[in-house]
Amino acid sequence: MRTDIFARLDREPEPPKIEVPRMTRTRLALFGGTLAFYLAIVVAVLLSTWLVTLDWKIMLFRPYQQWPELHAFLDYYVVLGQRGPTAVMVAAWLGWRSWRQHTLRPLLTLGAALLLLNVTVGAVKLGLGRLGPHYATQIGSAELFAGGDIFPSGHTANAVVTWGILAYLATTPRARRYLSALSAVVALGVGLTTVYLGTHWLSDVLLGWAAGLLILLALPWCEPLIGRAESMILSLRDRLREQLRARHRLVPSLPVASGGPRPVLIPQPSMGTGEPVRETVGAGSGRTTSVRSESRPASEGRLAPPLTAPRAHSTHGHAGHAGHSTHAGHGTHAVRSERTPVTPAGSRRPPHSRPLTGG
Numbered sequence: 078m079r080t081d082i083f084a085r086l087d088r089e090p091e092p093p094k095i096e097v098p099r100m101t102r103t104r105l106a107l108f109g110g111t112l113a114f115y116l117a118i119v120v121a122v123l124l125s126t127w128l129v130t131l132d133w134k135i136m137l138f139r140p141y142q143q144w145p146e147l148h149a150f151l152d153y154y155v156v157l158g159q160r161g162p163t164a165v166m167v168a169a170w171l172g173w174r175s176w177r178q179h180t181l182r183p184l185l186t187l188g189a190a191l192l193l194l195n196v197t198v199g200a201v202k203l204g205l206g207r208l209g210p211h212y213a214t215q216i217g218s219a220e221l222f223a224g225g226d227i228f229p230s231g232h233t234a235n236a237v238v239t240w241g242i243l244a245y246l247a248t249t250p251r252a253r254r255y256l257s258a259l260s261a262v263v264a265l266g267v268g269l270t271t272v273y274l275g276t277h278w279l280s281d282v283l284l285g286w287a288a289g290l291l292i293l294l295a296l297p298w299c300e301p302l303i304g305r306a307e308s309m310i311l312s313l314r315d316r317l318r319e320q321l322r323a324r325h326r327l328v329p330s331l332p333v334a335s336g337g338p339r340p341v342l343i344p345q346p347s348m349g350t351g352e353p354v355r356e357t358v359g360a361g362s363g364r365t366t367s368v369r370s371e372s373r374p375a376s377e378g379r380l381a382p383p384l385t386a387p388r389a390h391s392t393h394g395h396a397g398h399a400g401h402s403t404h405a406g407h408g409t410h411a412v413r414s415e416r417t418p419v420t421p422a423g424s425r426r427p428p429h430s431r432p433l434t435g436g
Contacts, residue, residue, distance in 0.1 A: 096248075097182075097297075097300050097304075098245065098296070098297045098300070099297050099300075100297040100298060104294055104297065107294055108291065108294040108295060111287055111290050111291050111294060112287075112291060114287050115284065115287040115288065115291060118280060118283050118284045118287065119201075119205075119284065121280070122205075122207075122219050122221070122228065122280050122284075123219070123221065125217070125218070125219045128279075128280050129217070129218075129219045129280070130217065131279060131280075132210075132278040132279050132280050133216060133217055135272060135278075135279050136210040136213070136275065136278065139275065140272065140273040140275075141273055141274055141275055144273075147273070148274075151270045151273055151274065152274075154266065154267070154270055155232060155267060155270045155271060155274065157236060157240075157263055157266075157267055158231075158232030158233060158235050158236040158264075158267035158268075158270075158271070159232065159235070160191075160231070160235045160239075163235060163236070163239040163240070164187075164191060164239060167187060167239050167240070167242065167243065168184065168187060170243070171183035171184050171186075171187055171242075171246070172184060174246070180307065181307045181310060181311070182246075182303060182304075182307060183246050185303045185306055185307055186242065186245070186246060186296065186299075186303055187242055189296070189299050189302070189303055190238050190239075190242055190292055190293070190296060191238065191239075193292045193295070193299075194234060194235060194238050194288075194289070194292055197288060197291075197292070198229060198231055198234050198285075198288050201228070201229060201284075201288075202226040202227070202228065202229070202231070203226060205221055205222065205228050206221060206222045206223055206224050206225050206226070207219065207220050207221050207222075207223065207225045207226075207227050207228035207278075207281075208220040208223045208224070208225035208227060209225060209227040209276060209277065209278070209281075210275050210276070210277070210278060211275060211276070212225065227276075227277060227278070227281055228278070228280070228281050228284060229281055229282075229284030229285040229287075229288050230268060230271055230277045230281040230282050230284070230285030231285070232267055232268070232271050232276075232277070232285070233264065233267055233268035233271065233277075233281070233282050233285030233286055233289065234285040234286075234288040234289040234292075235289070236260075236263055236264040236267040236268070236289070237260070237264040237285070237286060237288075237289025237290055237292075237293065238289045238292050238293060240259070240260035240263045240264060241257075241260045241261075241264070241289065241290075241293045242293070243256045243259075243260060244256035244257040244259075244260050245293055245296060264286065264289065265286075268282035268285060268286060269282070
């Protein structure tokens with residue numbers, strides 16, 4: 078019985094065709110506008126404009142001291158922007174979606190989005206090296222290129238991408254609208270929570286929102302690559318399954334003693350119309366035992382005893398011997414071997430017995 082994720086999928090009815098989002102003119106215009114906003118925030122921070130002054134005003138206001146009763150709740154709420162917990166929760170939901178829809182696209186789309194998020198946001202963080210509010214050294218300074226990793230906000234960008242991917246993969250317009258509103262509320266709340274806690278500047282949050290939205294808007298460009306990756310994974314699964322089935326068919330049903338060597342099959346060419354001849358090699362032992370199985374026609378019965386030449390009879394025998402000699406004169410006939418049959422209990426002939434002779 079198969080226990081992989083595809084076992085039940087093969088028994089489910091075929092789902093309706095899922096429409097893959099494309100890069101439309103509207104989406105392209107939104108992408109261009111968001112990119113322009115992203116660059117404007119970066120330039121404003123680099124030039125230490127009014128945006129940096131606003132950052133310092135909010136930081137010196139210290140929201141967490143103005144409304145301390147919110148601190149306990151927002152400490153937990155900000156977890157919705159952490160990459161680890163959110164990725165696990167969303168991946169569980171999309172895994173169930175993949176099971177029901179007979180496709181790996183939801184999980185592969187999530188993986189592609191998180192990969193883009195880590196590469197783009199991480200590169201800007203390390204490149205600009207901005208320090209956070211708690212580590213600022215000079216009032217009014219942008220705190221850039223000081224070895225920090227705070228700009229843009231990773232919590233904010235991750236909340237936009239992780240929860241926004243649910244709206245991106247929605248199959249109905251109604252579900253897409255509801256999930257878009259929900260993901261927007263979560264992402265906005267996570268970004269403002271980081272400002273309240275004093276872990277990010279306001280400009281960090283603005284850039285994080287733009288960075289996450291750019292990834293969601295650019296996902297249609299990744300759909301062909303996601304489709305090829307899904308085809309490769311499914312074809313690899315099918316090949317592995319066929320190899321396992323072929324290996325299962327080659328395993329013989331030979332009894333193996335406990336602790337003894339296991340047989341290894343070495344296929345040999347077939348003989349005639351019979352079954353292929355196989356050699357069973359005892360692994361770990363110094364012996365090789367040939368096991369030959371050849372089929373015979375169904376009409377063939379038991380093998381006849383071997384034909385031997387008639388025995389020469391003595392002229393000094395009794396009447397019975399004479400009778401045998403007379404019968405032997407008609408031709409060759411089958412006789413039983415004179416060798417004493419041996420059984421597990423020993424010989425059936427009494428010890429020291431001599432054949433009877435006439436006289």
